[in-house]
Amino acid sequence: MAETQKGIGAHLGGHLRENGMILALLAIVVFFTAIVGMQDIDFLSAQNITNLFLQNSYVIIMALGMLLVIVAGHIDLSVGSVVGFTGAVAAVLTVNMGWPVWAVIPACLAIGAAIGAAQGYWIAYWRIPSFIVTLAGMLVFRGLTLWLLNGQNIGPFPKSFQSLSTGFIPDLFGDADQALLGMERLNGTAVLVVVIAALIIVWLGWRARARDAAFGVTPEPSLMFAIRNIVVAAALIFVGYKLATFRGLPNVVIVLSVLTVLYAFFTESTTAGRRIYALGGNEKAAKLSGINTEKLVFLTFVNMGVLAALAGMIVAARLNSSTPKAGAGFELDVIAAVFIGGASMTGGSGKIIGVVVGALIMGVMNNGMSILGIGIDYQQVIKGLVLLAAVIFDVYNKNK
């Protein structure tokens, strides 16, 4: 027994960061549920959970791309302006020119890619510091947004475009399951999808564990593995159930989940992903190992541009209009999420799951503090301190 305990202790220490992040998120959720509950408001109500995802989807989507940029040892300050610009383009195309949604979406993504390419070109092939290039991009695309919108809002968008952000996956089972379970307003599809997702997560974890054991890697202690999986699966099913009792799964959540899985796989299990980490860890060594570092840096910025464009459309769809101020300051939320998520400032390290949890921590705090009626002034102070504390915690652990 003593031995198992020591194993768990040692393992917790070794994976302090990963487990700590999840614990921190849980603690923050519990904290706000308690505090908000004192005002007789249900923090974990179906509506608020739905809002939480709708409000923060753009941060998470961009944080996925920003992680790659930061892992490669760079930074992108222009994403907020690119959000504004692509939203404006979407508005002009849809509202003023009457393009259909299926043409507007790829057009905006292509524009995002072109913007990323234009910035990435100077950064990768001319070695202009990314801070400078994207600071310039930040000004340029904010300016272009103002010019394109003539300083005014353009809206509203047609329903089809709005559904990008405010749409929900329809319930395939109709009302049959509701009658069956004796519950009103339960979205069976949502429950089914979430339960399957939880099962897949547990199965993948179990498979990785079996593989570790087969290759003689010291596995995570069974108890830890069980607790972590139960917590994650329970949280997932709880959130899914709550969403199901409201309006079902938002489209954005599906987009978000698919992208998260895709990027997690890309960063951990593909040669291209591995090469980005190598390049961030030691660019010269990577280059001498036959890795085309310029091309990779270029592509991470193209990717960032595409995700910023996607975020731009989602933000525009949510507000149901494009405004000259849209996306202002988003770059800071996104970069903060990546660093809270445990990425290294010097490049070469950071995980997708950490970044998603980091973005959720920021999102839950935004949401909770707004419900409590805490002014925007204090909110900024608190968010700033949380970012600082997370990074100090990292550096402290590294030096220990």
Next chain:
Amino acid sequence: MPTLLEMRGINKVFPGVRALDQVNLTVEQGEIHAICGENGAGKSTLMKVLSGVYPHGSYEGEIFYEGALLQNRGIRDSEGKGIIIIHQELALVPLLSIAENLFLGHEVAKNGVINWPQAFQMTGALLKKVGLDEVPTTQVGKLGVGKQQLIEIAKALAKDVRLLILDEPTAALQENDSQKLLDLMLELKAQGVTQIIISHKLNEISRVADRITIIRDGTTVSTLRKDEISEERIIRDMVGRDMAHRYPDRVPNPGDVLMKVEGWNVWHPEQTGRQMIKDAAFHVRKGEIVGIAGLMGTGRTELAMSIFGHSYGRNISGTVKMGGKVVDTSSVTRAVDAGLAYVTEDRKHLGLILEEPILKNISLANLAGIAAKGVLNKAREQQVAEEYRRAMSIRTPGVFQKVVNLSGGNQQKVVLSKWLFTDPQVLILDEPTRGIDVGAKFEIYSIMNDLVAQGRGVVMISSEMPELLGMCDRIYVMNEGRIVGELTKAEASPERIMALILKNEKAKVA
């Protein structure tokens, strides 16, 4: 002679590692005391304890300095007592002038206003003391490493040094700069400055040191007087065994020509009109170790890197043939595909990703070898790493260990593993044993012998002549970007190599 420094029973424990175990060191007033030991033996840790990097209380044991118990809270304390350490990595600000560097942190100033005339005057005096003929306003970054090393010493003299610690001061220096530095050490000794030198180079130690303390695995093994010092004794105490042969035996068995480079010309990447490699030609046979000798800065690394993926220089011309066929080596990927591998002289900056584990470093140059359709097979990656760990006997608790935690010799084995996983026909090894202790050197030599026994060719660039003479079947001599001579093993001797270099110098003057 009175005792200046006595360290008694020093213990220093890091989490999981006992770095120092009852170390004793006595340094007498006015002597040059050498400290020898394999990498990781604890030399640098001991010096960090002495200089206050690890403050009093973070180690066990006592330090007596000038008769009093030393209780440093930090480097400033020890510097205040005249104990000054010059680290291997120089701590100069390249964009500041010599004068600014010399008095950095101890500016010649009144109320924060610098008195430049006085500072320049003092700088001049200090430069004269270390025998450096430079203007005080010269930017430090524009000087060579040798001169920078002298400026570090001048900086120590500016602080009224009584005990000067030099950590591998000649590691990055050319032969003549090293000699200058050693002369300066002897001169400082004559002026009464006590010195501690950490060095791997046994010939230097026997030249300057009065006594030598040998450390192995964190404990003091022996302290020898000048008349007891012999290379064999030092090596035996360092590695704990007799090294009858410093170079493993090998029966030369050269086969067909594997690689042939002809008419190779390379220009400097920034300075137009400066030709770095001039019409170089050489070849390597199957099963052959070929050396490239020459002073530092003669273009050996530039030759290797320009061939390997045109990683150095511009306007590169010439042909590389592998097995008789002309191959394209204009990118690293193409060079690797052609069967080339290049192990850099700068392991830490160009060879490894220090913060990544061993297995990721080994797979880096051949990710395709552990992937299918761009998706990594991590189980295979681990298998590969384990195979090389065994084959190369990389000493580590596991392949998930970060390479930054390995000793120099084990790091070099990781780099070698990385390149062997690309299955090259010819390996160019640039200073493969630099900064590696004697025991690990022998292992690297043995690996080289295995490589040629497998029918590969090896090109070895080295500044250490004994190593070239001991290992190579043929040696090319380079000078000023040209290959100025070729010697077989039978013909080669230090004198002949130097003669080839000097002949070329004379020809240039004439």
